[in-house]
Amino acid sequence: MAATAPRPGNVFDRNCPSRPVLEHATSRWGVLVLGALLGGTRRFTELRREVDGVSEKMLSSTLQSLERDGMVEREVLPVIPPHVNYRLTDLGRRMARHVRRLYQLVEETLPDVLAAQDAYDRRRR
């Protein structure tokens, strides 16, 4: 027992497998996709419109990560043209609710944040 990791099982340990999972959910687009899916089942194109600015490529890879981590369920309807639904799993919904509180707090306190940024920038000039 010489070379074990310092604090295993803990996200503060560099080798903890929680880290990539957390990073998927808190990624630039992961946060917004989880938030959008709190509104209910969505199709690919609906998400694309709702999450303003996301490219097809990033939406696709974000959804794949979240699906792989068990946060999102993907349902393919065998029709033409294709119809694919995305929805949160129970775990995904729990994560998404925490994520929503995060960006809601940012939205609510934005004036304070902008004031802090302004003060910081003036201090530095």
Place this chain on the structure above:
Amino acid sequence: MAATAPRPGNVFDRNCPSRPVLEHATSRWGVLVLGALLGGTRRFTELRREVDGVSEKMLSSTLQSLERDGMVEREVLPVIPPHVNYRLTDLGRRMARHVRRLYQLVEETLPDVLAAQDAYDRRRR
């Protein structure tokens, strides 16, 4: 009023100034720094040890972003050798508590997540 942004003031709008703020707090190292500071005031080197794997450069720039956004306060003691304390502001503490719930949920549900990943990977082979 022809070319106004679609949903201003809302993080789902690509021009919302909330986005970069949210991204700082949910960044790879931002999450862990906020979490560590929930334990109380920390010095630079203490954070470096506690947030396993962070480089000096990234810790420095993460702290600068969080300070600029009004989440973290920096206190420089005029002594030799230098002594610098970092602590959460009230806003930072509110953010950090939400962030902590996020990674605590990931840690708690990690077995389920790993199982989901395994099932996903087997489905794809």
Place this chain on the structure above:
DNA sequence: CGGTATCCCACGGGATACTG
């Protein structure tokens, strides 16, 4: 409609060296 494939760039991020 719901993606993949390709190309490409900016930047997050790591390693190392240096400084007040």
Place this chain on the structure above:
DNA sequence: CAGTATCCCGTGGGATACCG
């Protein structure tokens, strides 16, 4: 101790084109 400076690389991410 608490950083900054420099160099460098991998990849997150955008644009465009194409496909079942």
